Amino acid sequence: MKIVHNKALIFIMLLCSFRVYAQQGTISGKIVDAQTGEELIGATVQVESISVGTVTDISGNYQLQLDPGTYTLTVSYISYANQKIEGVQVNAGKNQNIDVALKEENTELQEVVVTAQAIRDNDVALLQIQKNALAVQDGISAKEIQQLGSSNAAESIKQVTGASVEEGKYVVLRGLGDRYTISQLNGVTLPSTDPYRNSTSLDLVPSDVVENIVTVKTYTPDQPGNFTGGKVDITTKSLPEEFFFNFGLSTTYNTQSSMINDFITDGAKGDLDALGYDDGTRAIPDVVLENRNELANPNRLERLGRNPANEAEREILNNTSRAFTTPFLAEETSTPLNFGANLSTGNRVKLFGKNLGYSVGLSYDRSYSYYGDGQYGIFFDGGVDQLVREQTFGVRDGSKNTQVGAFASASYQLSSNNELTLSYLYNHNNAENVRISGGIWRSVTAPYFEDRSTTFEERELSNIQLRGNHSLQNLAKIKLEWTLGYVQSSQDEPDVRLLGFTTNEANRQGIFGLNQSEIGFLPSHFSRSLDDEQYNGQLDITIPITQKKDNQIKAGFSYSNKTRDFTENIFSMIQQVGISINPDFTTFAEAGEDDDLSDFFALENFGVVNTPESTGTGLYGFGNYYQDQTRGTNIYTGKELIMGAYAMAAYNITDKIKLIAGLRVESTDFSAQPKEGASGSIKTTDLLPAVNAIYKINDNSNIRVAASQTLARPNLREIAPFASFSGIAYPITLGNPDLDRTLVQNYDLRYEIYPKPGDIFAVSVYYKNFQNPIVLQLTPGTSSTEIRPVNVASGRVAGAEVEFRKSLGFISPALENLRFSINGSIIDSEAERTEQELAVIKNADRPNLKGTRPFQGQSPYIINTSLFYNITPLAWDNSLSFNIWGERLAFATPALDPDVYEQPRPILNFTSSKKLGDHYTVGFKASNLLNPNFQKTYDFNGEPIYESYTTGRSFSVSISYGIN
Numbered sequence: 001m002k003i004v005h006n007k008a009l010i011f012i013m014l015l016c017s018f019r020v021y022a023q024q025g026t027i028s029g030k031i032v033d034a035q036t037g038e039e040l041i042g043a044t045v046q047v048e049s050i051s052v053g054t055v056t057d058i059s060g061n062y063q064l065q066l067d068p069g070t071y072t073l074t075v076s077y078i079s080y081a082n083q084k085i086e087g088v089q090v091n092a093g094k095n096q097n098i099d100v101a102l103k104e105e106n107t108e109l110q111e112v113v114v115t116a117q118a119i120r121d122n123d124v125a126l127l128q129i130q131k132n133a134l135a136v137q138d139g140i141s142a143k144e145i146q147q148l149g150s151s152n153a154a155e156s157i158k159q160v161t162g163a164s165v166e167e168g169k170y171v172v173l174r175g176l177g178d179r180y181t182i183s184q185l186n187g188v189t190l191p192s193t194d195p196y197r198n199s200t201s202l203d204l205v206p207s208d209v210v211e212n213i214v215t216v217k218t219y220t221p222d223q224p225g226n227f228t229g230g231k232v233d234i235t236t237k238s239l240p241e242e243f244f245f246n247f248g249l250s251t252t253y254n255t256q257s258s259m260i261n262d263f264i265t266d267g268a269k270g271d272l273d274a275l276g277y278d279d280g281t282r283a284i285p286d287v288v289l290e291n292r293n294e295l296a297n298p299n300r301l302e303r304l305g306r307n308p309a310n311e312a313e314r315e316i317l318n319n320t321s322r323a324f325t326t327p328f329l330a331e332e333t334s335t336p337l338n339f340g341a342n343l344s345t346g347n348r349v350k351l352f353g354k355n356l357g358y359s360v361g362l363s364y365d366r367s368y369s370y371y372g373d374g375q376y377g378i379f380f381d382g383g384v385d386q387l388v389r390e391q392t393f394g395v396r397d398g399s400k401n402t403q404v405g406a407f408a409s410a411s412y413q414l415s416s417n418n419e420l421t422l423s424y425l426y427n428h429n430n431a432e433n434v435r436i437s438g439g440i441w442r443s444v445t446a447p448y449f450e451d452r453s454t455t456f457e458e459r460e461l462s463n464i465q466l467r468g469n470h471s472l473q474n475l476a477k478i479k480l481e482w483t484l485g486y487v488q489s490s491q492d493e494p495d496v497r498l499l500g501f502t503t504n505e506a507n508r509q510g511i512f513g514l515n516q517s518e519i520g521f522l523p524s525h526f527s528r529s530l531d532d533e534q535y536n537g538q539l540d541i542t543i544p545i546t547q548k549k550d551n552q553i554k555a556g557f558s559y560s561n562k563t564r565d566f567t568e569n570i571f572s573m574i575q576q577v578g579i580s581i582n583p584d585f586t587t588f589a590e591a592g593e594d595d596d597l598s599d600f601f602a603l604e605n606f607g608v609v610n611t612p613e614s615t616g617t618g619l620y621g622f623g624n625y626y627q628d629q630t631r632g633t634n635i636y637t638g639k640e641l642i643m644g645a646y647a648m649a650a651y652n653i654t655d656k657i658k659l660i661a662g663l664r665v666e667s668t669d670f671s672a673q674p675k676e677g678a679s680g681s682i683k684t685t686d687l688l689p690a691v692n693a694i695y696k697i698n699d700n701s702n703i704r705v706a707a708s709q710t711l712a713r714p715n716l717r718e719i720a721p722f723a724s725f726s727g728i729a730y731p732i733t734l735g736n737p738d739l740d741r742t743l744v745q746n747y748d749l750r751y752e753i754y755p756k757p758g759d760i761f762a763v764s765v766y767y768k769n770f771q772n773p774i775v776l777q778l779t780p781g782t783s784s785t786e787i788r789p790v791n792v793a794s795g796r797v798a799g800a801e802v803e804f805r806k807s808l809g810f811i812s813p814a815l816e817n818l819r820f821s822i823n824g825s826i827i828d829s830e831a832e833r834t835e836q837e838l839a840v841i842k843n844a845d846r847p848n849l850k851g852t853r854p855f856q857g858q859s860p861y862i863i864n865t866s867l868f869y870n871i872t873p874l875a876w877d878n879s880l881s882f883n884i885w886g887e888r889l890a891f892a893t894p895a896l897d898p899d900v901y902e903q904p905r906p907i908l909n910f911t912s913s914k915k916l917g918d919h920y921t922v923g924f925k926a927s928n929l930l931n932p933n934f935q936k937t938y939d940f941n942g943e944p945i946y947e948s949y950t951t952g953r954s955f956s957v958s959i960s961y962g963i964n
Helices: 002-016 124-132 142-148 153-159 286-290 298-305 311-321 596-600 835-844
Strands: 025-033 044-047 052-055 061-066 069-076 082-090 095-097 100-102 111-115 137-141 163-166 170-173 181-185 210-216 230-236 244-254 263-265 331-333 338-351 354-381 387-415 418-441 448-472 478-505 509-513 524-544 552-574 608-610 625-628 636-652 657-674 680-698 701-712 742-753 760-771 774-779 786-791 794-807 818-832 861-871 876-885 888-891 900-902 907-916 920-927 934-938 945-949 954-963
Touching: 025 069, 025 082, 044 061, 052 061, 082 095, 082 100, 170 181, 170 230, 244 354, 263 354, 263 387, 263 418, 286 311, 298 311, 298 625, 311 608, 311 625, 338 954, 774 888
Parallel strands: 025 095, 025 100, 082 111, 181 230
Antiparallel strands: 025 061, 044 052, 044 069, 069 082, 137 210, 163 170, 210 230, 244 338, 244 954, 263 331, 338 354, 354 387, 354 945, 387 418, 418 448, 448 478, 478 509, 478 524, 524 552, 552 625, 552 636, 636 657, 657 680, 680 701, 701 742, 742 760, 760 794, 774 786, 794 818, 818 861, 861 876, 876 907, 888 900, 900 934, 907 920, 920 954, 934 945
């Protein structure tokens, strides 16, 4: 209940921050260098008519508080041409944002005069930084995120060039898998809350707190070394320009999962389920944990407990057998509409005469997903042009997802050159899932097999950052930036329940069977707990080396130390034939009586089921009980220690050519130590050089060239010998202690042109060479299928990207408010097969099987396009977005078996939002309008299905109230 109390306290603080506006208004914005995009610290912003002014802070920001009226601003900075902005309108209680890019002064350019209308709503800083950045990068601003109707960072990034998103949360850049993409929050790498993934779940970051999202695609030594596909850096809002308060509600109807009566859900119910927290309902019972040593050999307890004299053994077996009360069987229930709520507020105030900015927010989201016609199949090689069907199942799947988030940030300006920011991000994501799969399994004698799994998974992230930003104006204008961070992340599955059984006729008719020799194991309770604790720090020093601000040396140091504790407990049900009753499927369940399934799991069939009197033998009789089958290989501790140091220089060789070069040294010390079995470790130091060159064709266009070496690491889960079950008939995920890290050589060439603010045209080509890339290998089998990460010798990726963003006003003035954006990538890739695979292919005389396959996770094409229509006088914003990626390798298989590919699925979304008056905004969003199949197929004639399902179309309405 501590969590609930903390949230209530935050809510009270939010309400206390609400205040009544004064009658003045404000002008605020950012002043940057037009050439470099860097902030100008100490630039003067003057209101001529009343002799009021201010200077920009360490971030280049300024703010003026003025009475309502129309003003002319003069912006000046030493060695730059002054800029006058006429017609700046100030309204009571409102903020007018005016960003300015100053050009260096020369004989022809001493002053520029523009009107406020001409530069209003211009993302000057983001566009200028993108144009003049040292590396190739793209970005999306908070304004565009709002127009797209995105609720989190993962949804927002779909429209960035070369970006796609897997499973609604894991970002993929340039078509590469998530292991090759870094996710950062304010320049510090975020950990993953999923042990099976390298990249962070970006759905954990709500869009309300995002200032902008930038993707960097070419490496410079000030970036982390595990930079291959690229980096995503989410910048959160820190110092608000004015008081704001926002409260929003939304509801969503999904055509497959909303307002249905046959949704399948977990039969266990806890008091905190509505918030996504387990209150202990699903925890392993204390009596089981206290007696787990005895349960390692429960046959002994059963044998001794039959004797009336051995009460202690009998009580242990009886109590532990009846302690598990969470049901194996799902319930059918009805579903409501999806629901979301968010609340945020912030302000800028004076503390000891200095600016203090703060913002806080809360969010809650609950959604349901369901499909009843899914498919799943396992096939393997049966000879030339033949496949053996091992499994084909129909699948029902129901998930309830609940997300609770909180964000708080405070920035304090010690002076115009020094700023401190303390931020906290919390997110708790719960997925309650039930999956029922039934059909043919060739390896079991019965004609029909059914697999059931029930999961209650909690992922949690707590991230605290303290950041400092200092400009040492009196010491050669050195810039000092540092970050200290502490992260706790966890993934808990308190009670995963797995059940498999057979019937002697199709469609679950006939007598049920539970034969362990065929199925593999009996009904089981799994409990998994993963806890990560991470400390990180980063220091960057930038030193100008000439009068030109963008000639500089940059050096720094980074430190990340993560520790992990992972535990899995397994308690499997053991069947016993009772003396006067028989709780065994083969005789207990009669043909066609579905209710016998629940009867079988009734508590009266567990533990002591017969007395000495009822048996007539003078002995007690036992029904079902549990055995502790926990494996030492599935309990491990892990360590990730990464330290890096770098030095680099950026220098303008001529007015047209800039060179950026440097070296990063990064050490890796990974280890995963299981309680039993072989440990995995990687300990090495890598030199990671990089060279970037920029040829400035004119003020609006560049040619960029880059070459670098980077790396990719496996995660701790992958080097631990842990075997994870997600279903009795589903693949077992294995670790590989022998994995090595991957080295990557990167080469990039890009031409970019920025015709005017808001417009861009860019063409890029790139090539990547991989040494020891890691692929996920699917090994079909009769008793069990396995998924395991392995290194292959080499791989390569070559691609081209095009990005185009432009207002259509050049066609007709009537189209001025219509903005079009499209970006696309074409990619060719290959990775070598293992030596063992090549030998098998040669011996089998299969000339049609090549020695290479596409790089895993690599799409051959990616297309993102958006159309924005903004009717400014009506405060009405609309957008239509479409994205699709090409067929990509999901799982490699050994030698002769066909690989599994994830098939393209086009996504079409529409959003519309309309402001009503000064404070209210209503919105509508239609998502996944094409409702494509989420499908994985085997690379074989006819493409048999590995997995297939649909998610349904979603229609959302929202209303929000805001003061800003």
